[in-house]
Amino acid sequence: MPTFRTGPRTRLLGAAAALTALLAVTGCSSGGGSQAQDDPNEKITLTVNLFSDFGYADLYKQYEQQHPNITIKENRADMGAHHQNLQAHLLAGSGTADVEAIEIGQVAGFQAQAPKFVNFLENGVDAGQWVPSKTAPASSADGKVLFGLGTDMGGMALCYRSDLFKAAGLPTDRDQVSALLSDWKAYAATGKKFLADSPNKDVRWFDSGGNLFSAVIAQAPTGFYDAAGKPVVTENPAVRQAFDLVAGAIKDGESAGIQAFTPAWDTGFQKSQFATVACPAWMSYEFKANPPTDGGTWDMARIPGGGGNWGGSYLSVPKSGKHTKAATELAKWLTAPEQEAKLFTEKGYFPSDQALWSQPDIANHTDPLFNNAPTGKIFSQSAKDLKPQPLGAHGAEIGTALGNALTSIEQGKTDADGAWKKALADVANIVG
Amino acid sequence: MAASVSAGRPARAARAPVAAHRRHRLDRTLSPYLYIAPFFLVFAGFGLFPMLYTGYVSMTNWRVDVPGSQGQWVGLENYRKLLDDPFFLNALKNTVGIGVLSTVPQLLLALVLAHLLNYRMRGRTLFRLGVLLPNVTSVAAVTLIFVQLFGRDYGLINWTLGLFGVEHIDWQAGTLSSWTAISAIVTWRWTGYNALIFLAAMQAVPFELYEAAAIDGASRWRQFRSITVPMLRPTILFSVIVSTIGALQLFGEPMLFGQQQDPTTGGSQHQFQTLALYSYNQFWGRFKYGYGAAVSWAMFLLIVVIVGANLIAARRMKGLDA
Numbered sequence: 001m002p003t004f005r006t007g008p009r010t011r012l013l014g015a016a017a018a019l020t021a022l023l024a025v026t027g028c029s030s031g032g033g034s035q036a037q038d039d040p041n042e043k044i045t046l047t048v049n050l051f052s053d054f055g056y057a058d059l060y061k062q063y064e065q066q067h068p069n070i071t072i073k074e075n076r077a078d079m080g081a082h083h084q085n086l087q088a089h090l091l092a093g094s095g096t097a098d099v100e101a102i103e104i105g106q107v108a109g110f111q112a113q114a115p116k117f118v119n120f121l122e123n124g125v126d127a128g129q130w131v132p133s134k135t136a137p138a139s140s141a142d143g144k145v146l147f148g149l150g151t152d153m154g155g156m157a158l159c160y161r162s163d164l165f166k167a168a169g170l171p172t173d174r175d176q177v178s179a180l181l182s183d184w185k186a187y188a189a190t191g192k193k194f195l196a197d198s199p200n201k202d203v204r205w206f207d208s209g210g211n212l213f214s215a216v217i218a219q220a221p222t223g224f225y226d227a228a229g230k231p232v233v234t235e236n237p238a239v240r241q242a243f244d245l246v247a248g249a250i251k252d253g254e255s256a257g258i259q260a261f262t263p264a265w266d267t268g269f270q271k272s273q274f275a276t277v278a279c280p281a282w283m284s285y286e287f288k289a290n291p292p293t294d295g296g297t298w299d300m301a302r303i304p305g306g307g308g309n310w311g312g313s314y315l316s317v318p319k320s321g322k323h324t325k326a327a328t329e330l331a332k333w334l335t336a337p338e339q340e341a342k343l344f345t346e347k348g349y350f351p352s353d354q355a356l357w358s359q360p361d362i363a364n365h366t367d368p369l370f371n372n373a374p375t376g377k378i379f380s381q382s383a384k385d386l387k388p389q390p391l392g393a394h395g396a397e398i399g400t401a402l403g404n405a406l407t408s409i410e411q412g413k414t415d416a417d418g419a420w421k422k423a424l425a426d427v428a429n430i431v432g
Numbered sequence: 433m434a435a436s437v438s439a440g441r442p443a444r445a446a447r448a449p450v451a452a453h454r455r456h457r458l459d460r461t462l463s464p465y466l467y468i469a470p471f472f473l474v475f476a477g478f479g480l481f482p483m484l485y486t487g488y489v490s491m492t493n494w495r496v497d498v499p500g501s502q503g504q505w506v507g508l509e510n511y512r513k514l515l516d517d518p519f520f521l522n523a524l525k526n527t528v529g530i531g532v533l534s535t536v537p538q539l540l541l542a543l544v545l546a547h548l549l550n551y552r553m554r555g556r557t558l559f560r561l562g563v564l565l566p567n568v569t570s571v572a573a574v575t576l577i578f579v580q581l582f583g584r585d586y587g588l589i590n591w592t593l594g595l596f597g598v599e600h601i602d603w604q605a606g607t608l609s610s611w612t613a614i615s616a617i618v619t620w621r622w623t624g625y626n627a628l629i630f631l632a633a634m635q636a637v638p639f640e641l642y643e644a645a646a647i648d649g650a651s652r653w654r655q656f657r658s659i660t661v662p663m664l665r666p667t668i669l670f671s672v673i674v675s676t677i678g679a680l681q682l683f684g685e686p687m688l689f690g691q692q693q694d695p696t697t698g699g700s701q702h703q704f705q706t707l708a709l710y711s712y713n714q715f716w717g718r719f720k721y722g723y724g725a726a727v728s729w730a731m732f733l734l735i736v737v738i739v740g741a742n743l744i745a746a747r748r749m750k751g752l753d754a
Contacts, residue, residue, distance in 0.1 A: 080694055084716050091496060112497075210693070257602075259691040263579075267586055393497065397717070400693045407692070407700035411605030414701070422701060429519060430718060 044323050045071045046330055049097035051082035053285065054151065054313075055347035059339055063330065070326060079103065083396075089320070090116050096318035098327035099334075102148055104312045105396035107137045108229075110147070114140035117147035118317040123328050125149065129337070133388030134352045138314050148314025149335040150352035152343070154280035155379030156215060156303040156310060158187075159287065162371065163296040164275045168198040174373060178302040184216055184245055187276075187304040191254040194275060205254035207265065207274045209246045209410055210403025212255075215278030216242040217399070218308035218389070224399070225392030231431045233398060234424060243402060243423075247416035250409050257410035266290045278303060280310045281350035281379050287369055288348075300373035307385035312352060350379040357383055394430050401426035483732070490726035496719035510726035520727065522702050523710040524734075526611070530686070530706065531679030534615035534622075539671055541623045543664075546630035547656055560631065563624030571621065575688040578617045582689075604691055610704040617685045622678070626671050633667035634660060669746045673739055680735050683708035707731045 048056070053076070060072040075097065077085060083106045089095035090113050102110055110117075121127065121144070127135045130150045138148030158181060162172040170190070171177055181187045191205035206212050217223055220238035225231055233239050249255065256274045258265050268274060269290035277283070279300070287298055315331040317324055333339065340351035345365055356362050357380040365376030392398075405423035408414050414422070490511070493504040514520045549560055566574065581588045582603040590600045603613045637660060645655050661668075686704045687695045696713035698705025705713070711731065715724025 080696075080717070087496065087719065088716070109497075112499075258585075259693075261693065262691045264583055264585065264691065267583075271586070273585070397694065400697075404692055404694075404697060404700045408605075411602055411700060413605060425518070426697075 041069050043069050043071075044326060045073055046099065046323060046327055047097035047321075048072060048074045048099040048101075048330075049082065049086070050074060050076050050101045051079045051103065052076060054101070055343050055349055056334065058346075059334060059342070063333060070330075072330070079396075083109070086110075086318075087113075090318060093320055096320050098317065098321040098323055099331050100316050100318055101151070102138070102314045102316055103396070104137060104153075104309070104314070104391070105399065107148060107314060108225075108391040108395060109393040110316075111137070111139075111141065111393075114145045114147050116319055117145070118319055118324055118328050119145045119147065120149060120317075120328070120332070121146045123332070125332060129355070130352050131354045131386075133386065134312075136388075137391050138316075148316045149331050151313045151315060151335055151340070152282055152349040153312035153352040153383060154218070154282070154309040155350040155382045156218065156308045157279050157281075157375070157378045157382065158276060158301045158303050159279040159283075159298050159370065160276045160301060161272065161292070161296050162299045164198065164200070164203055164272065165194075167200065168194045168275075170194060170197075172299070174299055174301045177299075181301065181304045184304050188245060188249045188252070188254065191249060191276075192252050195253060198275075200272075203272055204256035204274045205249070206276050206278070207256050207268060208258050208260050208403075209250050209255050209406035210400075211260045212249070212278055213242055213246045213403060213406055214310050214399060215303065215308065216245060216305070218310045219303075219305045220389065221387060223389045223391075224395050225390050227390045229390070229392055231392060231394070231398070231427070233402075233427050239402075240420070243406070243420060244416060246406055247409055247419065250406065251416070255410050257407070259407065272296055278310075280312075281344075281348060281375070282311055284348035284367070284369060284375075297371050298369065300367075300370040300375060300378060302378060303382065307382055307387060309383075309386050309388075344376075348375070350383070352383075354383075397430045398427055401430060486725045486728055489721055490723075490729045492722045494721040496721065501722075506722070510723050511730065513723070514726060514730055519702060519705070519710060520707075520730075523698075523705050523707045526607075526686075526698070526702075526704055527680055527682065527706045527708075529607075530611050530614055530618075530682060530704065531676065533611050534618035534682075535672070535675045535679050537615070538619045538623050539626060539668070539675060541619065542626035542671070543630055543661075543668075545623065545627040546634055547660065549627065549631050550634050560628065563627050565624065566621050567625045569621075571684040572688055574621055575617055575685050578613070578620075579689060579691070582613045604689070604699060605703075607703040610689070610699055614682075614685050614689055614704055617689070618679070618682070622675065626675065629671055630664060630667060633664050637663045669742070673742055676738055676742065677735055680731065680738065681708055682706045683712070687712075707734075 050056075056074065060074070064070055064072060076082075082101070083103065086096065086100050086102070087109070090110075125146065127146055134150040134153065135146060136143075138150070139146050158177075160177060165177070166172050170193075171180060181190060194205055217239060220236075220242065222232065222236050222238060224233050224236075224239065226236075250257075256268055258268045258273065266286070266289070269286065270293050272292050272294055279287075292298075315335055317327045317331055321327055335353075337351070337353050337356055340349075340353050341356055341359065341362060343349045344351055344356075344362060348367065348369075351357075351362070363376045363380050364374070366372045367375040402423050404426070405419040408422070409416060409419050491505060491507055491509075492502070493506045493509075494502045545563060549556070549563070553559075582590075584590065584600055584602045584604075587603075589603075590598075594600065601609055603609045641659050641663075642655055645659060650658065683706065686698050686706050686709055689704065690696075690698055692698075692700065694713075694717065696705075696709050696717050698709050707727065708731065711724050711727035713724075714720045714727055718724075
């Protein structure tokens with residue numbers, strides 16, 4: 001569920017998967033999937049293609065126990081390769097897995113392919129399980145086909161190192177931190193103060209400009225696309241404003257300049273190279289896997305500016321799969337409220353099921369990973385505050401291009417204006 | 433490969449009885465072709481056809497996100513667009529730059545290494561096999577380790593440089609620094625391979641030449657320069673061509689060296705995006721099939737031109753049967 005998780009290992013798999021996709025497209029497709037006979041006891045293997053760890057391992061075991069004839073096999077590729085492969089396989093009409101994950105930043109690119117997926121509305125799914133902002137992007141334009149079942153969602157928060165805050169003379173109590181960092185201007189200003197007052201000069205304010213930008217732009221009413229699906233990167237002032245805000249913070253030395261979702265980023269967590277991270281719910285795996293070696297602790301406050309969504313996913317069932325019926329049942333089960341609740345309390349993935357947000361075991365959940373911060377309350381509030389942004393086919397790639405531009409400022413290669421200009425050239429290449 | 437066509441005449445057929453003469457004559461004329469057929473069939477299916485088909489696609493406007501664009505003929509329009517595509521020209525520059533930076537030191541090092549391996553010494557076979565080891569490890573594994581070595585904050589190379597007072601280098605950031613790092617990976621993988629090829633050629637050099645030179649009082653270095661290198665010229669030419677082709681197709685190293693969220697961009701400002709990466713980016717990242725195919729074909733034509741120039745240059749050099 002991590003939005004942009006691109007570990008080296010998964011990238012390898014991605015390359016292999018891309019190769020397979022290449023063969024699938026160049027070779028002739030063998031036509032649509034052969035529908036298996038609907039013998040409920042037939043021994044079958046269901047394949048599930050994901051782009052990161054969705055925390056499903058225990059759930060698979062449980063499902064296999066309930067359905068002794070079913071074996072579940074999961075494959076992972078990296079974020080970009082996964083979606084490219086899915087596009088290519090849909091096009092070729094073969095090669096898709098039984099269940100395929102789609103990330104929210106990419107889902108708009110699949111809307112035109114909606115007829116190639118199983119329509120969950122015809123398979124006993126009530127769309128009211130999710131808020132319309134979750135179901136709309138995974139529906140056909142006329143709303144008659146729902147091809148993605150919501151798994152988790154971003155739910156934004158600000159993770160901060162209370163020990164480092166204390167050393168720099170900043171408040172450590174999460175309510176005080178939330179009040180102090182009420183918006184992004186205050187956040188950037190406090191970052192300057194932190195750098196000046198922190199006794200440890202190796203610690204920066206945040207991890208990477210690209211990551212911060214993702215969090216800031218997620219709160220704008222309109223992002224890279226307008227409601228009509230037209231790219232508006234140059235026309236929408238909010239994009240440039242978010243870009244300039246982050247570029248300014250980078251210029252002030254607030255960024256550690258570490259590319260997110262790389263081994264260096266993991267090291268950054270371990271070696272305390274930054275004091276804050278804009279953290280969607282799904283990012284908690286990273287905190288868990290890389291505790292600070294100096295014994296410091298993370299805490300969690302409200303995200304500056306409030307609201308916004310970054311990441312979150314869907315499960316889909318392409319019609320070209322071998323066992324579409326069994327796969328539909330599995331996807332429904334994995335995204336059912338009971339399982340989603342479990343994934344949050346055990347793995348930290350915040351459910352997109354709206355009914356769960358008020359359910360006591362979710363709303364009152366606290367996480368020892370973040371000094372027992374009320375993660376349930378923080379993410380529920382963020383989810384309820386969410387004003388959905390129109391999505392577009394190349395949203396994820398545009399975000400990456402702007403993130404790259406910010407990286408080049410971090411690398412000292414150019415200034416804000418130069419980076420912006422280059423980013424626009426990239427965007428033109430992406431949408432043109 | 434084409435040279436093997438005439439080499440495969442089965443001698444057995446010559447002793448055939450008269451009665452079956454005709455069948456055997458057919459056997460004699462046909463069987464060589466049958467023997468070599470598998471290669472050409474596989475090549476036609478997996479080499480020639482995809483290449484020609486890519487050529488066809490490169491002259492269409494095929495884009496996945498534009499329904500009905502498959503087979504939309506645009507002639508050479510995509511190639512014209514390439515000429516004023518700054519990303520393509522940048523990728524071309526990167527490819528040639530990294531190519532020179534990796535091929536030249538690689539071949540020089542290989543030559544020296546082969547010369548050393550040619551000496552009589554203990555455990556010679558072990559060393560000779562050892563130099564091939566980097567080549568049999570997977571490119572992905574090698575690159576991932578080099579990415580760690582070239583890490584900005586905690587990489588071994590920056591740490592070592594730090595001992596000599598050199599500031600930490602952000603290897604991915606700069607054009608020259610990223611080229612250097614990628615060239616180091618390529619050089620590490622391919623030097624041993626080329627060394628073995630040079631070594632094989634060196635062993636074919638008549639020993640008498642060295643003996644005579646030694647009697648005339650030539651030093652080891654003089655022997656190397658005046659005997660070994662001239663005798664090795666055809667082999668060196670072969671290595672140059674093969675390495676050049678490899679360098680122009682460079683893909684895995686820059687892809688995995690990049691720490692960007694989209695590894696096909698080759699750095700934050702495309703500073704190490706090679707032609708192969710750009711082609712992949714357009715084809716699989718942006719789904720511009722027509723344009724991506726044009727990039728691939730431009731790459732192919734470039735290789736043909738550069739290898740051709742190589743051969744012509746080599747022919748002009750004296751004493752060379754290229």
